[in-house]
Amino acid sequence: MAVGLEGLEGLVLETILSKLEPMAVTTVACVSTRLRAAASDDSLWRHFCARDLGLDAPLDPDGNPCPSFKETYRIWFRSFGRYPVPLVKRAKQCWVSIKSWMAVNYPEAHDTLRKGASEAKIKWAEQSLGVKLPIPTRVMFRFCDGQQTMSEDPFEGKRLASLGIIGGYEFYDHYVNVHLLPLKQIVAYTKTFSRMLGFPTRSNYIILAASYYSGKYFFLNCADGQLYVGTKNLMTDREMLPCVPQELINPMLNASNHMPQDAFLLWLEEHSRRLHSGVIRIRGSDPFRSISLYPELPPLCSVAVTNGVQCLLVKS
Numbered sequence: 001m002a003v004g005l006e007g008l009e010g011l012v013l014e015t016i017l018s019k020l021e022p023m024a025v026t027t028v029a030c031v032s033t034r035l036r037a038a039a040s041d042d043s044l045w046r047h048f049c050a051r052d053l054g055l056d057a058p059l060d061p062d063g064n065p066c067p068s069f070k071e072t073y074r075i076w077f078r079s080f081g082r083y084p085v086p087l088v089k090r091a092k093q094c095w096v097s098i099k100s101w102m103a104v105n106y107p108e109a110h111d112t113l114r115k116g117a118s119e120a121k122i123k124w125a126e127q128s129l130g131v132k133l134p135i136p137t138r139v140m141f142r143f144c145d146g147q148q149t150m151s152e153d154p155f156e157g158k159r160l161a162s163l164g165i166i167g168g169y170e171f172y173d174h175y176v177n178v179h180l181l182p183l184k185q186i187v188a189y190t191k192t193f194s195r196m197l198g199f200p201t202r203s204n205y206i207i208l209a210a211s212y213y214s215g216k217y218f219f220l221n222c223a224d225g226q227l228y229v230g231t232k233n234l235m236t237d238r239e240m241l242p243c244v245p246q247e248l249i250n251p252m253l254n255a256s257n258h259m260p261q262d263a264f265l266l267w268l269e270e271h272s273r274r275l276h277s278g279v280i281r282i283r284g285s286d287p288f289r290s291i292s293l294y295p296e297l298p299p300l301c302s303v304a305v306t307n308g309v310q311c312l313l314v315k316s
Contacts, residue, residue: 167291225251
């Protein structure tokens with residue numbers, strides 16, 4: 001087949017190559033000088049970058065410029081080649097969506113987001129906790145290793161406390177603001193709370209997110225990919241509620257090669273959708289603004305006037 005390609009017109013050859021997988025194109029390039037030139041055309045690799053990775057500029061996973069789209073694809077493949085390409089694109093798009101909203105609407109929280117974790121860092125966390133993270137969670141941490149919102153300075157700590165990218169709510173003297181934890185904190189928090197809650201030494205549960213001062217914690221079950229939030233009875237009864245319908249979760253690759261998705265990925269995708277649609281918004285004033293999780297658009301809420309007082313009714 002590769003030999004037959006040499007006699008094709010340029011546009012026809014380019015169209016055929018664009019239908020192949022990138023690895024097949026690199027094989028075709030070994031056949032002849034003409035095919036090598038066609039397979040090295042940067043417009044072809046621009047197409048692959050856009051199709052497979054959602055990239056419209058030659059940037060590496062850290063956002064640094066690359067000399068060409070072909071080099072861009074090579075770097076991305078070297079970094080993420082062990083994962084399904086559609087999952088890498090989906091996780092990237094999720095984080096781009098969240099970060100773009102934060103950069104415009106909530107820059108002080110955007111500045112707390114850490115760079116992606118390395119494979120070595122993820123492996124260290126898994127070995128420290130004795131778990132195997134679901135594939136989607138691994139990919140999500142490759143793009144962003146949580147938030148840097150801890151400080152030994154009490155004044156800085158108070159400022160950072162309201163900057164959780166998940167957000168929260170406030171009523172009377174009860175205040176919740178949820179931060180996405182970096183892997184180092186995940187390991188420390190999980191070990192501490194596993195002992196407090198009496199979990200087995202090799203528990204499948206890890207803490208992914210927390211509201212530092214209100215005792216609200218989110219647990220990922222690494223075995224089935226479900227995300228749970230602890231209730232007020234967490235410390236006494238280990239009571240937790242699932243965050244995502246279980247039927248939507250498929251944490252590992254299966255025989256049909258369906259794209260894996262766990263509750264962590266689905267949770268952040270829904271969070272991003274609500275941010276961009278205006279269902280949830282920034283409330284408060286500087287320097288203590290935060291994301292309010294009280295929905296502000298129907299059908300999740302409605303407005304009523306009682307005795308001249310306008311009330312926002314939130315549906316549970």
